[in-house]
Amino acid sequence: MQHSANAAPAVAPQKSPKASSGTKHFLKMLMKQRTLVLMSVPFVIWLFIFRYLPVWGWTLAFQDYRPGRSFSEQEWVGFKHFAFxxxxxxxxxxxxxxxxxxxxxxxxxxxxxxxxxxxxxxxxxxxxxxxxxxxxxxxxxxxxxxxxxxxxxxxxxxxxxxxxxxxxxxxxxxxxxxxxxxxxxxxxxxxxxxxxxxxxxxxxxxxxxxxxxxxxxxxxxxxxxxxxxxxxxxxxxxxxxxxxxxxxxxxxxxxxxxxxxxxxxxxxxxxxxxxxxxxxxxxxxxxxxxxxxxxxxxxxxxxxxxxxxxxxxxxxxxxxxxxxx
Amino acid sequence: MASHRKGALRPSTGDRIFDICNVLFMLFLVTITLYPMLNQLALSLNDANDSIRGGIHLWPREFTWNNYAYVFDQATIYHATLISILRTVIGTCLTVFCSAMVAYTISKPEFVLRKFVTLAFVLTLYFNGGLIPTFLLIRDLNLLNSFWVYIVPGLIGVFNLIVIRSFIQGLPDGILESAKIDGAGEFTTFIRIVLPLTVPALATISLFAAVYQWNSWFDVFLFNSSSVDLSTLQYELVKILQNSNSASSGKSAADAFANSDSSNFVSPIAVRATMTIVASLPIMMVYPFLQKYFVKGMTVGGVKG
Structure with a gap:
């Protein structure tokens, strides 16, 4: 990890953000700052799994959820549970x-x-x-x-x-x-x-x-x-x-x-x-x-x-x- | 700070009455804050049979360490204490290290993903999946009945990130720059320069993380209640409370726990008091020394959060 970091003098960028074409420039920067990316992106993935993914679970409220069935096999019941x-x-x-x-x-x-x-x-x-x-x-x-x-x-x-x-x-x-x-x-x-x-x-x-x-x-x-x-x-x-x-x-x-x-x-x-x-x-x-x-x-x-x-x-x-x- | 000095003016009678009432009020406040804790402490150090007579207030009548000996003699409680310590140590270290690392990356203006990472974290302040979806997720991830369910789901809090990031941004620029000139990479800079320099912020985070880990019981109940091996001190105390709560009065119960094998009888009151003290003592001994840090941390978090 430290090696890759040595290769990336993070002071340099900032110079001309507009000059190079958008995506290419972005990827180049990403490569340059790969240590920073490695230090943060795994935690964004963690965040996605533990904080964002549960929101998908809200679909449960509109189903008659049965454990052991796959998502496509669940029965959809609309607002039945809310009515109850x-x-x-x-x-x-x-x-x-x-x-x-x-x-x-x-x-x-x-x-x-x-x-x-x-x-x-x-x-x-x-x-x-x-x-x-x-x-x-x-x-x-x-x-x-x-x-x-x-x-x-x-x-x-x-x-x-x-x-x-x-x-x-x-x-x-x-x-x-x-x-x-x-x-x-x-x-x-x-x-x-x-x-x-x-x-x-x-x-x-x-x-x-x-x-x-x-x-x-x-x-x-x-x-x-x-x-x-x-x-x-x-x-x-x-x-x-x-x-x-x-x-x-x-x-x-x-x-x-x-x-x-x-x-x-x-x-x-x-x-x-x-x-x-x-x-x-x-x-x-x-x-x-x-x-x-x-x-x-x-x-x-x-x-x-x-x-x-x-x-x-x-x-x-x-x-x-x-x-x- | 607020130095509204009276100058040459002598304090009026009204002022003096105000001051006296104020001090009396504070003494009252201190009493009702401390009394319940000191009462439990006295009960835990008093002979269990003697305690049943009642009348123990701030001082044990028949001093003994037996209650503590009895409590730690129970294999479950001994084991639960170990788990509590383990989750506090591991959880705090990992939370502090990971939070500091992410906070460092989003404190760097030139980091291309800075906005994305920051936004991803900050957005989670405004919603959460709720109890059942989270429970099902943990189940699907095979984290039920595992030690890691104590550590992983709560690894990084947004509040931690905000506190550490503001602290890093408040550091003098020159320090981080000089590290770079020496040819240090980002990770080295983080380990060698940023971590030592952010110790005050990290102390705040450590305190909150440690308190959170030590005090947690709901995750034990929800995810690990079927594996006794992973029970914690707080959860053992919950079980005692639930036993005594389901009985009609507060006192007569918890016998299920304090088994009366005649030779070494320990009354439920004494067991409960002892557990209460064991479950709170570590924090009581630490927090006064970190006061400076958490007060500052609260103020930063309160203003920026």
Missing amino acids: LFQDDAFYRVMRNTFAMSFINLILGFVLAITLAVLLNELKNIVFKRVVQTISYMPYFLSWVVAASIIMVALSPEEGIVNQVLVGLGIIDKPILWLGEASYFWGIFAASETWKNLGWNTIVYLAAITMIDPAQYEAADIDGANRLQKIWHITLPGMKPVIIVLLILNIGQVLETGFEAQYLLKNPANMDFAETLELFVLRWGINFGNYSFATAAGIFKTVISFSLLFAANSLAKRMGQERLF
């Missing part, structure tokens, strides 16, 4: 759960992370601030398995610290079986997400705050502004561009909230509020082996994600933000 999907009550429940948890996640993620970033920025003792930051990043690095284990212990009726504290404070009379009551699930999910990701989400906002010109704060001091006024009139407006960009990016990703927390914390008792679209796909596809129906549900999710992405993008344009794609 829309008649299934479970599907609507799952969609409700997916949207509800995604939006709770989105809103809480923003509001709390911005608040925490602002408060961290107001800390005067730098060492204390560092320590708080480092600790707040910790749960992000834990796996959802570990987090779920911790959450289940914290919520357990006998041992759980949550019940102990709430009973101790007299807020509830007797311990609650938190994970056994379906209607609590969204709240538990939101709290878990917050516990795990809040600190991590502040990183970008803290970076945005450091970009604010300190002269603004000095001017405000001279005008006799207090802390809250400075936060409201300087810090928050200064973070606005970053907030908008992230909000738009996240709207497009809103259904990609993951499913690990739901998968690990769900049980037969809270299933009605815990099951998301991803888990629905998993249940029908992997557990019941109905690949076609499960793929149809998966495609539906992609379609919604895409519409949200385009909506977010046009919103971005209207608000004068450039470039998402």
Whole structure:
């Protein structure tokens, strides 16, 4: 490999791209840069196999897929599976759960992370601030398995610290079986997400705050502004561009909230509020082996994600933000 | 950075109240972040029978290493730990090396395929085949029940490419040029010059790749759940959780796992706590030292991505 590289002094090209005839020139360049080609093209092939090829699998949704048959032998059924999907009550429940948890996640993620970033920025003792930051990043690095284990212990009726504290404070009379009551699930999910990701989400906002010109704060001091006024009139407006960009990016990703927390914390008792679209796909596809129906549900999710992405993008344009794609 | 100093002005009472509340709030935050972990740590170091009495909070009442001895005595868990370490090491090395290599090629303006390669990768941000087609692909590629299913499908992430490429583009031009004058080829330049110079970016990528590999459990469940030999630590913990979750309450279960062969009884609570600590300790010990890198990496990725 190194030999071929020696033969290719990659500094030379660029000179006259237009002069030689297109394809010939291109092939010549390709030969010259063959080391670079060897360093990247195998990975494009890898990318094609593992990222692009699965999209071909969407055809499953329009067939009655039977394993063991070749593609041409599969029976085509048009939109049958989609029709089934829309008649299934479970599907609507799952969609409700997916949207509800995604939006709770989105809103809480923003509001709390911005608040925490602002408060961290107001800390005067730098060492204390560092320590708080480092600790707040910790749960992000834990796996959802570990987090779920911790959450289940914290919520357990006998041992759980949550019940102990709430009973101790007299807020509830007797311990609650938190994970056994379906209607609590969204709240538990939101709290878990917050516990795990809040600190991590502040990183970008803290970076945005450091970009604010300190002269603004000095001017405000001279005008006799207090802390809250400075936060409201300087810090928050200064973070606005970053907030908008992230909000738009996240709207497009809103259904990609993951499913690990739901998968690990769900049980037969809270299933009605815990099951998301991803888990629905998993249940029908992997557990019941109905690949076609499960793929149809998966495609539906992609379609919604895409519409949200385009909506977010046009919103971005209207608000004068450039470039998402 | 944000030095809004008070100058000669004395802090007002309102300011002081604000500061006190703020510090109290931060202490509250630190407590609810750390307490659950420290509680598990205390439980894992406390005598298993004693733990059943309850009341263990931050400190073990009857200190013992027995729970750890018991857990690692289980052949499955011992083996799963090895697999976890193996996939973390191999996966991280390969991801970092391959990502850096591709990132280097697309950082070179004169590379004829630069736009094509970049676009091919960036496009994948906007779609994915979904669970079932991916599962069937892995099956058709004969990767089910194999170790490589942990490594190959997630080899290169677009985020990694963006971080490393921006870093390479930020290097002073002269350095890469001088290597070329000495007659070094692209691959040699990459190995000898680019890799050492991009260490800060590679540290970020390594951390994320290692965390991803160490924490993964879903690919074990989906692709390898029928081969016990390939189970990982996280997946063993999942099995324990599922056992206790299917029972009516959080505590009474997981007996299937913590078999009570009278002589060496270890309670489910203790086993679970010990597994939780084992599954999270390696990362807990590493991430604080890489903070500088991942914060920078996040900021770059956040702005350019």
